[in-house]
Amino acid sequence: MNEPEGLRFRRLNKPQIITDETHEPQHKATGTYSGKVFRVTLLTLVAFLLLPLLVVVFILESPIQPEAFSLNEPPVMTGCYEPNIKLRQAERLFEDRLIGPESIANIGDVLYTGTADGKIVKIEGRNFHVLTTLGKSPCGSPEHEHSCGRPLGIRVGPNGTLFVADAYLGLFEVNPVTGDVKSLLSTGRMIGGRRLGFVNDLDITQDGKKVYFTDSSSRWQRRDFMKLIMEATADGRVLEYDTETREVTVMMENLRFPNGIQLFPDEESVLVAETTMARIRRVHVSGLNKGGMDTFIDNLPGFPDNIRRSSSGGYWVAMSAVRPNPGFSMLDFLSQRPWIKKLIFKLFSQATLLKFVPRYSLVVELHDGGTCVRSFHDPHGMVAAYISEAHEHNGHLYLGSFRSPYLCKLDLSKV
Numbered sequence: 001m002n003e004p005e006g007l008r009f010r011r012l013n014k015p016q017i018i019t020d021e022t023h024e025p026q027h028k029a030t031g032t033y034s035g036k037v038f039r040v041t042l043l044t045l046v047a048f049l050l051l052p053l054l055v056v057v058f059i060l061e062s063p064i065q066p067e068a069f070s071l072n073e074p075p076v077m078t079g080c081y082e083p084n085i086k087l088r089q090a091e092r093l094f095e096d097r098l099i100g101p102e103s104i105a106n107i108g109d110v111l112y113t114g115t116a117d118g119k120i121v122k123i124e125g126r127n128f129h130v131l132t133t134l135g136k137s138p139c140g141s142p143e144h145e146h147s148c149g150r151p152l153g154i155r156v157g158p159n160g161t162l163f164v165a166d167a168y169l170g171l172f173e174v175n176p177v178t179g180d181v182k183s184l185l186s187t188g189r190m191i192g193g194r195r196l197g198f199v200n201d202l203d204i205t206q207d208g209k210k211v212y213f214t215d216s217s218s219r220w221q222r223r224d225f226m227k228l229i230m231e232a233t234a235d236g237r238v239l240e241y242d243t244e245t246r247e248v249t250v251m252m253e254n255l256r257f258p259n260g261i262q263l264f265p266d267e268e269s270v271l272v273a274e275t276t277m278a279r280i281r282r283v284h285v286s287g288l289n290k291g292g293m294d295t296f297i298d299n300l301p302g303f304p305d306n307i308r309r310s311s312s313g314g315y316w317v318a319m320s321a322v323r324p325n326p327g328f329s330m331l332d333f334l335s336q337r338p339w340i341k342k343l344i345f346k347l348f349s350q351a352t353l354l355k356f357v358p359r360y361s362l363v364v365e366l367h368d369g370g371t372c373v374r375s376f377h378d379p380h381g382m383v384a385a386y387i388s389e390a391h392e393h394n395g396h397l398y399l400g401s402f403r404s405p406y407l408c409k410l411d412l413s414k415v
Contacts, residue, residue, distance in 0.1 A: 062342035064231040069256070071278060071332050072299045074323035080364070080372035081301050086415040087361055087378035090399060090408040094128060099140075101407045103154045103201070103306060104391040104398045105162060107176055111393075112162055113400065113407065114151025116140070120164065120174055123407075132179035134166050142223040150222055153201030153261070153306070158208040165202040165213055167222035171241060184211070185241055185248065192237070192250040194218045198228070201306055203263045203270065211241040212251070212270050212285060214258040226350040229303075229331070230341045232256055232276050238283050252283045252293055260306030260389070262315060271296055271315065273304035278323060280304060280370070297370025302362045303331070306389035306400070314367040316390035316397070320381075322360045330357075363390045363397065376415060384408045 077083055100116030111123040112131070117139040122131040133139075135149030146168045153165040162174040163184075171184040187196040198221055202213035215237045220228040236255040241248050256276035263270050268287035271280050280296040302319030310316050323329040334341055344353065359381030365373045376397075378384045389400035392412075399408035 060346050062346050064227050064341060064345050065233075066231045066338035066341040067233055068336050068338050069232055069277075071323075071335050074278075074325040074329055074332065075299055075301050076325050077301055077322075081375055083379060084375075084377050085379065086376040087363065087399075087408075087410065088383045089414055090378075090384050090397075090410040092383065093407045093409055094123075095406040097405070098128070098407055099405045100403055101400050102152045102388050102402050104389060104400050104407070105154045105156050106391070106393045107156055107160065109394065110176075111398065112154060112156075112176065114154055114164060114166075116150065116403075118145075118148040118150065120151055120154075120162070120179075122176070131176070132174055132181055134164070134169055134172060134181060145223050146221065152199070152222075153203075153213070155202060155204055157204050158206055163202060163204055163211060165199045167199055170196065170199055171202065171211060171213065184243070184246075189248070191239065191248050192253070198222055200259055201261045203261050205263065205267050209243055210285075211243060212261055212263065213239055213241065214261050214272060215239060216257055216259060224350065226353055227345065228257055229276055230334070230345065232335070236274075238270065238272055238285075240285060251285050251291075252281075255281070260304065260308075260317075262307040262309065271307050273307055273317070275303050275305065278303055280307065280317070280366075297366060300364075301325070302360070305387070305402075308389060308391050310365050310392055312365070312367075312373070314365050314373060316392060317364050317366060318387045318390045318399070319362040319364070320359075320386045320388065320402070321357055322362055324360075359385050361385060361387045361399075363387065363399070376410070384410075 098115055101113040103113060105112045113121050115121055118135045119133050120131045121128050134151060136147050138144050139148035149169045150167040151164050152167050155163045157163050162176050164172045164174055166172060168187060170186045173182040173184055187199060196215050197218040198216035200214040200216045202211055204211050217228050218235050219233060234254045234256050236258040237250055238252040238258060239248055240251050255274055258272050259275045260273040261270050269282050269284045272283055274281050278300045279298045282294050282296045284290050284292045302322035305318045308316045323332055361378040361381050361384045362375060364375040367373055384399050386401045386403040387399050388402040391398045395412055397410040397412060
C-alpha cells in the first residue's frame with residue numbers, strides 16, 4: 001500500500017467525535033413522539049365529536065315515522081309560471097303589529113283576520129282593533145297555542161257573521177260588530193273514531209246550512225306542521241258540519257296534509273289543497289258523485305295553502321315554498337328517503353329546520369281544469385314572505401301569512 005492510499009483509508013475510518021452539540025438522534029426521537037401524541041389527540045377529538053352523533057343516530061328515537069311517497073318531476077317554471085318579482089310591488093300593512101294574519105275576509109270594506117296570538121282583528125282603513133279572543137291567555141308562543149288558540153281560516157256567512165276555524169279549539173261563529181263568540185264544534189269531540197287534531201280552513205254554503213272544513217292531521221297539531229309535512233302520513237280529512245243538526249260527517253279521509261278548502265260554484269264539490277302532494281283535489285260532497293274524489297290540478301310548482309275565488313271566476317292559490325325546476329327541491333328529494341327525514345329530526349329542531357327552507361312566495365290564478373292564467377312571484381320572500389292566502393277585494397290582493405308580522409296589499413291594476 002502506498003502512502004496516498006493509506007491516507008485515504010485513515011480518513012474514511014476516522015472515528016466520530018460526539019459532543020454536547022450533536023442533537024440529531026434526539027431530534028428523531030422527539031419527532032416520533034410528537035407524531036404519536038398528535039395522532040392520539042386527533043383520534044380522541046374525533047371520537048369525542050362522533051360519539052354524541054352516533055348516540056343520536058343509533059339510540060335516540062326519531063319523533064317522526066315518515067312514509068315514502070312519489071312526486072312527479074316538478075313542472076318547468078316557464079310560461080304561466082315564469083318567475084317574476086310582481087309580489088314585491090305589494091305594500092306591507094301594520095308591520096310588526098299583526099303577527100301571522102293567516103286568512104282574510106271582508107264585509108264591505110272592513111277586513112277581518114286571525115293572528116298568531118289567538119285574536120280576531122277588525123281592520124278599518126289604516127286602523128285596527130281586536131274584535132275578540134277565542135282562547136285563554138297567556139298567548140304569543142307555540143307553547144301556549146293549544147290554550148290560547150290559533151285562528152286560521154275565516155269566512156263570512158250568509159247572515160253576515162264570521163265563521164272561524166281555530167287549529168286547536170274548533171269551529172266558531174263570531175258577531176262582527178259585538179265580538180260575541182258562539183262555539184259550533186269543539187276539538188274534544190270524537191268524529192269517525194278520532195279527535196279533531198288540526199282544524200285548518202273552512203267554507204260555508206250560501207244557505208248557511210253546511211260548513212266544510214279540513215282537519216289536517218289527527219297526529220300532529222299546528223305548531224308541529226313541519227313534522228306533519230316531513231312525515232307525510234295520510235291521516236288528514238275533509239268534514240261536513242251541519243249548522244242545524246250539529247252533526248259532523250267525514251266526507252273524505254286518507255289525505256296528506258289537507259289544507260285550504262273552497263266550494264265550487266254549484267256547491268256539489270270542494271277544492272282541497274293537499275299540501276304535501278303539491279296538488280289540489282276535488283272532493284264531491286253532494287249530488288250524483290257524492291263521496292268521490294278526483295284531481296283538479298296535479299304537480300304544482302309549489303306547495304299549496306289556502307284557495308280563494310278570483311273576480312274572473314277562477315281561484316287564487318297561495319304557496320310559501322316552491323319546487324324549483326330548474327333547481328333542487330329538498331322535499332321532492334326526501335320523499336323517497338324516509339331514513340334521512342328521521343335522521344334530520346334527530347339532529348335538528350323544527351325551528352332550526354324552518355330557517356333552512358328557502359323563502360319563495362308564489363300566487364297563481366287557476367281556472368277550471370287547473371289551467372294557470374297568471375302568477376305573481378317574490379323570490380326570496382323579500383316583501384311578501386310565508387304567504388298563506390290571497391284574498392281579492394276591490395281590485396287588490398290581500399296576502400295573508402302564517403308567520404310574517406304584517407299583512408300585504410297588492411294593486412292588481414299595476415301587475
